[in-house]
Amino acid sequence: MRGRKMGMRILGLAQVPLGRHDGASAHVIGLYSELARLGAEVRCILPGTLPASTPLPFQAIYVPTGRDIRRWTFIWHLLSPWWFLGAVLRYRPQVVYLRGHLLLPHLVLARLLGRPAAVEINEDKSGELEWQGEWRRRLARLNRIIERWSYRLAWRLLPVTPQLRDLLVHEHGVEPARCRVVSNGFDPAVFFPRPKEEAKRYLGLDARRRYIAFVSQLTPRHSLDLLVQGFAVLAGQVPDVDLLVVGEGMARPQMMRWCEELGIGERVIFAGEVPAERAAWYIAAAECGVAQLRADRNARRVGASPLKLWAYLGCARPVLVGQVPNLAEIIREWDCGLVIEEETPAAFAAAARYLLEHPEKAEEMGQRGYAGALAGYTWHAVAQKTLAILEEALHAA
Structure with missing residues (x-):
């Protein structure tokens, strides 16, 4: 697989601030690092900045969102489509891999620029909003419409659980052939048996x-x-x-x-x-x-x-x-x-x-x-599955 996928140009986009010791950061760093080690040419658009002392085996492209948790999400949604457009035009990726919310602008741009897109899905954001009060239920209905249009534009969808896959198929009308379950993983160099x-x-x-x-x-x-x-x-x-x-x-x-x-x-x-x-x-x-x-x-x-x-x-x-x-x-x-x-x-x-x-x-x-x-379920195994799906999306396009 390493030789066959060598050199695939991947542009990622993840609504995940790095530099924090949480699961989302670990997922992004673990997956993209292994994609790079498998021979792919990987770049990823991210919010904020990671301390310079933290080495990454892939190129990070930072959107200047700042660190204020009350504002960075809004700034991200405002600026990230422009950073995405610039990165596609500059680096000419073969495929794009997206993670986050409100991805419709990025997926429209990917379609217009002829770049097949895969979307990683970790949660049902609309479902979470529906039971958090009346005004959030209204927001959930709008978000659901945006999600459905987004899923139609994606070449492949990568939910992390079989239940998410079933939700995409039965509630969003996504064709089962476009969904591939790819679980989360772990780094065996960090998490291994000790006395x-x-x-x-x-x-x-x-x-x-x-x-x-x-x-x-x-x-x-x-x-x-x-x-x-x-x-x-x-x-x-x-x-x-x-x-x-x-x-x-x-x-x-x-x-x-x-x-x-x-x-x-x-x-x-x-x-x-x-x-x-x-x-x-x-x-x-x-x-x-x-x-x-x-x-x-x-x-x-x-x-x-x-x-x-x-x-x-x-x-x-x-x-x-x-x-x-x-x-x-x-x-x-x-x-x-x-x-x-x-x-x-x-x-x-x-x-x-x-x-x-x-x-x-x-x-x-x-x-x-x-x-x-x-x-x-190591990040290496998860990256191999992801890379195979990205190549599938590239050929399908």
């Missing part, structure tokens, strides 16, 4: 205690209330286990208040936002990892493919998940963790306690998950 004792020493954690890891942005959509309440039940049953919370977000103060109110403040370690390399050590120190515990209305429709799932499995740790489409299917099919059948604190505590009381089975689950993730 728990070594990880605890590296992080300065108490070697006598056991840990459960939760690596995520701290936002209300990530079931933080259920996590804290469930861990409070577990903490009352198992005296030598603590919770490692790795990540930042608007909900951290509320989460800390819940911990204090439930009397588990000293049993929860907030590590903050850390680089992926350090997050991998926290996962390695844990007995298991916690992914999404609750499926809201939108998640039930589109499923989930969070990077934390692949990070946990890359470190060979079993995973606790709720009844979340796509996540639950992976855990059950690979037998690499436990699916919590009820959205209650007691059910979470029971599942976590089972893994703590059966370390041999937990180890076997982690190894099965690691084997499955390594076989087809």
